[in-house]
Amino acid sequence: MPVTIHDVAKEAGVSTSTVSKVLNHWTTISSDTTARVNAAIIKLNYTPNARAVSFARKSTRNIVYLTSLGKDEAYRNPHMFDIMCGVHKELTKHGYTLTLVDTSDEAFPGESVHNVIDGKYSDGLIIHGSAVTKDLSKLITEQDYPHIIIGHPGFESNLCWIDPNHALAGQFAARHMLLCEYSSVAFIGGKKTDYISTQRLKGFVGGMYDYGYYIPASHIGYTDSSITESYEAAYSMLTDRRPPRAIVCENNTIALGVVKAIENLSLKIPDEIALLLFDVYPYSNIIFPKPTVIDINVYDMGIQAGDIMLRKLKNPSLFVQSYTTLPILIQGQSTQPLRKQ
Amino acid sequence: MPVTIHDVAKEAGVSTSTVSKVLNHWTTISSDTTARVNAAIIKLNYTPNARAVSFARKSTRNIVYLTSLGKDEAYRNPHMFDIMCGVHKELTKHGYTLTLVDTSDEAFPGESVHNVIDGKYSDGLIIHGSAVTKDLSKLITEQDYPHIIIGHPGFESNLCWIDPNHALAGQFAARHMLLCEYSSVAFIGGKKTDYISTQRLKGFVGGMYDYGYYIPASHIGYTDSSITESYEAAYSMLTDRRPPRAIVCENNTIALGVVKAIENLSLKIPDEIALLLFDVYPYSNIIFPKPTVIDINVYDMGIQAGDIMLRKLKNPSLFVQSYTTLPILIQGQSTQPLRKQ
DNA sequence: CTGAAAGCGCTTACAG
């Protein structure tokens, strides 16, 4: 038979209320009693029944992480799981648990959310941006349910969200290029309709402009993010009569195409052409020489999401909509070493 | 105020016991009463309080997934998360939830497991093989706690586990090569101490042998799984006086090195040299021509783990130790097309 | 076929 609070109370010669108070660190208990109760707890190896606690307390100390969990999602979108790990880390630190809910295979995703909320499975909801629909938004807002969205939803709303600052990452790229004294820099990105690519480009162009450099249209490439198109974009820029001195690649696949073009033209990195990438993942580690990369610490973004969730639980009126996660620069050998730090 | 079972009972004009019985599909309730209760449930939009249910029932309908959830784990080991998604899928289907527990940052991982078990957080434990220690094994075995290990632990035990059959995958590779009528086939693998690589090699060599083909030592390469060493291994085999007609690459990184050697020697795939890889992830999709791959459906392995867990909960004496997940062959253009299917 | 009542293991006003 599992040991209960009654067993502990009997062992310590006190009431169950007193044991409960010791367990919850009430300050009104004498140190003598506290000691006796703790001794009994250790002697009996007592662990409170989490179900009973959560039931009596009317709070679960559990948060639900809502996202798409289909087959191959882990390969397609590992960042999402890295964020999840960050969230988990922060919640665990404060005694909360994390439960997963999938949105990938139901007709109406609101159904499971409705269950989570009305079934009181959790105290709050952390939702990956890709899983947010307008229906969901309405449901959460109406119920005024504690939540935080990771990655801002594609529409205006009163939801709370955080998001990495991709434009700022673009500015970082510009700044680094100028520190390396490259003024003629090209940018090869994804489609014009791609949100992240557009933000990075915007930040980059703006950043260069702030220092007095203007990027001509011929030095901006839009691709479908395939190796083939990126190769072609880079090849044509590099064989132009005024080739760029450096290329910023908006993602890893683009970088592969660009590197291939550079190899085929037998150019030396970084002496003849410099390279800067966004994201470490998934190919930066198979590019030689080791590339200089601007990365986003999404694990840290998960930690922030967890932290905000916890703060919201204490203060339900807390409202957050912000670009919160800063990019970091990882210096490699694909750009000139800086004169001094 | 949330609506409770009492509200439903009052609305339907019955007792709470009766409502509970309808909720739990007891067969003793008249269809007339059932209809009235269901109508009340819909009218009031009632959802049972999961906490109360789990508490009263003394079963949580929750399973804990125990694994390492540190930073970058999602990039290092996405398979683990794919498995997790499979587990989640199967559990959800049967009304169970999945909660995550991290093993990556504690001095004694048994601590959190002890909590999970004694705190009655869940009905069972699914543990990723990499997280299993002897202490943990002892704890679980002593408590006779429902569990299933994914990937067999590195030591003998009475734990229940399932694991993909890597040796069988090796046999598949041999069989496919012979169907393509390649008899001179090389194998480039990881270190001799690598478990998966060794199993795949063993299955491959054995499979070839079963059909009467013997792989000479010169056609077996051991590497540190780096592009450089794989390149060198392939280069030396291909420039040998009796080069292989096909190469089996034990993982994706090795394949990159091998492809590079093939390119540098200007050999044509598959006409001059054929290629077969293990694993789709992470680089098979950047290799041209699209390679023929032997993959393991680890998502499906997660589903199986979930299924076994559920069966164990019904029948605690169920004991499983088996190589359960079958490899699949994905035909690409790096081997001859087969004569007929 | 239905309901009254005990109980799941805690927490928390409230009284002392």
Add this chain to the structure above:
DNA sequence: CTGAAAGCGCTTACAG
């Protein structure tokens, strides 16, 4: 500083 008692929202023998 401590304890008796009510209550969290269900389930489940048990009686009828």
